[in-house]
Structure formats: structure tokens, C-alpha cells
Amino acid sequence: MEGKGQRFERETVITFNEEEAEAVIWTASETIYRRLIKRLGRAYLAEDGERHAVFKFPNEFISLPRLKAQKSLTPTQRANLASRLSRSPQNVGEKRQSGVSVTKPETDNGLTTG
Numbered sequence: 001m002e003g004k005g006q007r008f009e010r011e012t013v014i015t016f017n018e019e020e021a022e023a024v025i026w027t028a029s030e031t032i033y034r035r036l037i038k039r040l041g042r043a044y045l046a047e048d049g050e051r052h053a054v055f056k057f058p059n060e061f062i063s064l065p066r067l068k069a070q071k072s073l074t075p076t077q078r079a080n081l082a083s084r085l086s087r088s089p090q091n092v093g094e095k096r097q098s099g100v101s102v103t104k105p106e107t108d109n110g111l112t113t114g
Helices: 030-040 075-085
Strands: 012-015 022-027 045-048 053-058
Touching: 022 030, 030 045, 030 053
Parallel strands: none
Antiparallel strands: 012 022, 022 053, 045 053
């Protein structure tokens, strides 16, 4: 496959749904073609035309990014965070406690859990 034509016309279309077990990627982009060959291999290359390529593979291969939740800090939390971040230079090299605490497991009717 060779990417021809104007750059904005070299599109890539990803198609998958919940009913079918197979996803399809149609691309006219040589860059995307090379990436897919590198990641999927030629085993999933269904069609390799002069100006486009089609890849078919299981839906499980697709992983969509998730949005990270934005943290809302209260003024007290913000002040605590700022004080932790503004450590004095003489304390930077010192070893500190890890902040991990070990506690005895709670008991239920005299039986320990764990």
C-alpha cells in the first residue's frame, strides 16, 4: 500500500460493534498501515490495495482510553498537599517512614480473619 493523494484524504476508519466478534480497520494512511503491520502482523491483513488496506481482527484487540477522574481538593487538602510538596532542602536526602501502617486484623466472634 502506498499513501497517495492529499494528506487530509488519507483517512482511517475503525468499525466494530457488540454483535460481531471481528473489528475492521480500513486505512488509506501509509503511517497507520505500517503501525498496524508492526502491531498485528500480516496475518490480520485482509486486503492490501494500491491506495488502501483493510485489517480484520478480534474485538478483544481494541483497547479504548479512559478519562481520568478530576480530583476536587478541599482547601484543607490543598494546604496539606502544598506543605508536603514544600519540604525543606535539608530533609530531601533523609529517609522517612513509608506511610504504610500495619494493624492487627479485626476479629469476628473471636475468630481472626486473614
